[in-house]
Amino acid sequence: MILRHLHLSNFRNFIDAQVSFTSGVNAIVGTNGQGKTSLAEALGFLSTTKSFRGVPTEAMIRDSTHTAFIRARVLHADGREVTIDARLTNQGRNQVLVNGKKLPKIRDLLGILRTTVFSPDDLDLVKSGPHLRRDYLDDTLAALAKKYDALRLDVDRIVRQRNAVLKQSGGRLNSAVASMLDLWDEKFSISGTQLGAARLELAEKLTPLIVHAYEELAQRPSDITISYSPEWLTVGLAKSLVEARVEDLRRLITTVGPHRDDFEITINSLPARTHASQGEQRTMALALRLAVHRLIGEQVGETPILILDDVLSELDPDRARSLLQHFPVGQVLITTASELPVEAHIAKKVEIRGGTIISAPESD
Amino acid sequence: MASAYTQPMQALIDALSRLPGIGPKSAQRIAFHLIKCEERDVEQLSSAITKAKTMVKFCQRCFNFSESDLCQYCGDDRRDATTICVVEESRDVIAIEKTREFSGQYHVLLGTINPLDGVGPEQLKIRELLQRIEPQGVKEVILCLNPNTEGDVTSMYLARVLRPLGVKVTRIASGLPVGGDLEYADELTLGRALEGRREVVG
Numbered sequence: 001m002i003l004r005h006l007h008l009s010n011f012r013n014f015i016d017a018q019v020s021f022t023s024g025v026n027a028i029v030g031t032n033g034q035g036k037t038s039l040a041e042a043l044g045f046l047s048t049t050k051s052f053r054g055v056p057t058e059a060m061i062r063d064s065t066h067t068a069f070i071r072a073r074v075l076h077a078d079g080r081e082v083t084i085d086a087r088l089t090n091q092g093r094n095q096v097l098v099n100g101k102k103l104p105k106i107r108d109l110l111g112i113l114r115t116t117v118f119s120p121d122d123l124d125l126v127k128s129g130p131h132l133r134r135d136y137l138d139d140t141l142a143a144l145a146k147k148y149d150a151l152r153l154d155v156d157r158i159v160r161q162r163n164a165v166l167k168q169s170g171g172r173l174n175s176a177v178a179s180m181l182d183l184w185d186e187k188f189s190i191s192g193t194q195l196g197a198a199r200l201e202l203a204e205k206l207t208p209l210i211v212h213a214y215e216e217l218a219q220r221p222s223d224i225t226i227s228y229s230p231e232w233l234t235v236g237l238a239k240s241l242v243e244a245r246v247e248d249l250r251r252l253i254t255t256v257g258p259h260r261d262d263f264e265i266t267i268n269s270l271p272a273r274t275h276a277s278q279g280e281q282r283t284m285a286l287a288l289r290l291a292v293h294r295l296i297g298e299q300v301g302e303t304p305i306l307i308l309d310d311v312l313s314e315l316d317p318d319r320a321r322s323l324l325q326h327f328p329v330g331q332v333l334i335t336t337a338s339e340l341p342v343e344a345h346i347a348k349k350v351e352i353r354g355g356t357i358i359s360a361p362e363s364d
Numbered sequence: 365m366a367s368a369y370t371q372p373m374q375a376l377i378d379a380l381s382r383l384p385g386i387g388p389k390s391a392q393r394i395a396f397h398l399i400k401c402e403e404r405d406v407e408q409l410s411s412a413i414t415k416a417k418t419m420v421k422f423c424q425r426c427f428n429f430s431e432s433d434l435c436q437y438c439g440d441d442r443r444d445a446t447t448i449c450v451v452e453e454s455r456d457v458i459a460i461e462k463t464r465e466f467s468g469q470y471h472v473l474l475g476t477i478n479p480l481d482g483v484g485p486e487q488l489k490i491r492e493l494l495q496r497i498e499p500q501g502v503k504e505v506i507l508c509l510n511p512n513t514e515g516d517v518t519s520m521y522l523a524r525v526l527r528p529l530g531v532k533v534t535r536i537a538s539g540l541p542v543g544g545d546l547e548y549a550d551e552l553t554l555g556r557a558l559e560g561r562r563e564v565v566g
Contacts, residue, residue: 091389092389092390108550145551146550146551146552147551147552147555150552154512154513157512157513157514158513160480161478161479161480161513161514161517162479164479164480165479168479168482176484176486180477180479180484180485183477183517183520183521183524184517186520187513187516187517187520
């Protein structure tokens, strides 16, 4: 998949800016605060309908305006060219058009523009609590097949509904509460187990890819283990829920299930979350993204656009060099505050200054 | 937080935003529109609401909207009383009637099991459904609830309480739109349609 052209208006600090890209490595150069990340964010929005900065739509609309537009022209591997238009508004619903046709649901956008984004915030993927790692697995599942997007929403809904039953019970188990818990447990067992099984299968596929990406960046063999092995999945969710019922009624929340899972990473037999160095954590975060990038390319048959936001300032020089030398196949957009070394094989350089794009001629 | 609006305006916005599908911003827009409207138009709207509210009642048997004690389907003895189609809302009855494929009776639950909204089985017309089974000699109950989390759970619950009464419980299939192209079906729908496949008669 290749992004050919991007048009932003009233998006973040861009009043009206257009830029074309080429296949291969595109460098987006500019000092801090000029709009590099915003550009990456706009593309991220078109592929996930969310900001990877985790902010609401309003934050992406330029100050004192009400509507932001993003238009992207994308060339698919099969030769189709697709134009995606997104209209972000702080009044009412966002709207998305694909080839001029309005999408009934904004979620239908998933899969039309595929991107893998790595940003400095991804350090949290390794460093912070389990929910980001669950999202990492579930986002990947949703990118592989839409049914998983529906499944994760279903599981999320079930947990919230089940928690509501627990709260309303006030911790007292009478026959009505028991009957409602039985009912939600039955539904939870079906959907939760499907999600757990899908995560397990995915984790098994990703593990060798993560190890490979990490070792390539670190340029040496490393002792890495990755495990997704929730106890409830072995025991069975139905049985685990029965066993946890007393505890659930005491705490008035659902204490067991896929919504509490973790995806544990160790480096040299120690948990990466708490024991790895900052450099190792950054390398691991990037390896996690690169692994998904490769898996999606292989499974979907369409290599996503790799967007690396400010990655060079984050990695030590050796690792940065090895990243530039081992770029995966496909289009790469890399934002940077400094010039990129020759090894990066830049096909196109785009300069950004204060929300204005100064495009250099293509060198290929 | 102090409101930026005068009290009557804020009360109108609050009342509107309690309507289904209306968020705070839509409520604001509608409120402003109503204030700008001709008095006559506003009176027409408010009298239409009052009139509908007093004239439209629920059918005593199936809880569909009705102007009399029994709705047009429960009151029609040409309809098969041994098959009941269970739906969430009256608007679903209209959708199914349009198909002209169903000649049985309906039962409107007036919602689905939804603890987050404080709705359990007692708040729905489930007891009334169970009470219809024996007197009407019901043989089959068709569950036509939305294929979402709450619809699934409500269907599971109904199957659980209906089966001991010796009645066949079925649920409508999720699947492909007729006349559509397989190629353009979204993968979720296509996946469900595959799951619910049937043997070909021939």
